[in-house]
Amino acid sequence: xxxxxxxxxxxxxxxxxxxxxxxxxxxxxxxxxxxxxxxxxxxxxxxxxxxxxxxxxxxxxxxxxxxxxxxxxxxxxxxxxxxxxxxxxxxxxxxxxxxxxxxxxxxxxxxxxxxxxxxxxxxxxxxxxxxxxxxxxxxxxxxxxxxxxxxxxxxxxxxxxxxxxxxxxxxxxxxxxxxxxx
Numbered sequence: 001x002x003x004x005x006x007x008x009x010x011x012x013x014x015x016x017x018x019x020x021x022x023x024x025x026x027x028x029x030x031x032x033x034x035x036x037x038x039x040x041x042x043x044x045x046x047x048x049x050x051x052x053x054x055x056x057x058x059x060x061x062x063x064x065x066x067x068x069x070x071x072x073x074x075x076x077x078x079x080x081x082x083x084x085x086x087x088x089x090x091x092x093x094x095x096x097x098x099x100x101x102x103x104x105x106x107x108x109x110x111x112x113x114x115x116x117x118x119x120x121x122x123x124x125x126x127x128x129x130x131x132x133x134x135x136x137x138x139x140x141x142x143x144x145x146x147x148x149x150x151x152x153x154x155x156x157x158x159x160x161x162x163x164x165x166x167x168x169x170x171x172x173x174x175x176x177x178x179x180x181x182x
Contacts, residue, residue: 023050032084079119
């Protein structure tokens with residue numbers, strides 16, 4: 001159900017297009033990347049405000065089905081988008097916004113030093129995990145896990161040894177899906 005609601009919310013946003021009104025332009029489904037941080041992705045919306053000859057104010061906007069969380073995950077995701085946009089457009093981005101469907105309003109996220117450091121730390125941790133060839137431990141948490149569209153892939157209820165080797169994880173995935181692994 002949650003995945004279906006998210007799909008409906010993103011239907012208009014994910015279609016690559018743009019809208020312009022006066023000095024403002026919104027790009028939907030904009031492909032973004034950072035060579036410096038090794039990131040690629042697609043921003044839900046990026047708003048540009050024209051000042052003088054060029055666009056000098058850029059703001060990423062992320063759409064979420066739920067509501068504002070206690071955890072900082074959504075803010076980190078938005079900050080990572082800002083890092084990509086800063087590199088792409090060679091300017092500093094100070095804030096972005098997250099639209100939460102349950103609240104029907106945007107929440108402003110300021111990209112201060114603390115959030116930037118947290119985001120960079122998580123990016124670095126991702127590279128460490130990839131380099132190690134080991135997936136992190138997965139712990140089943142009924143409230144969060146049961147709502148996740150990836151529950152069957154994660155196998156947090158089924159597969160949770162003390163140390164997960166990527167090849168073993170892939171092997172177990174092939175047993176579930178019936179697809180051979182190379």
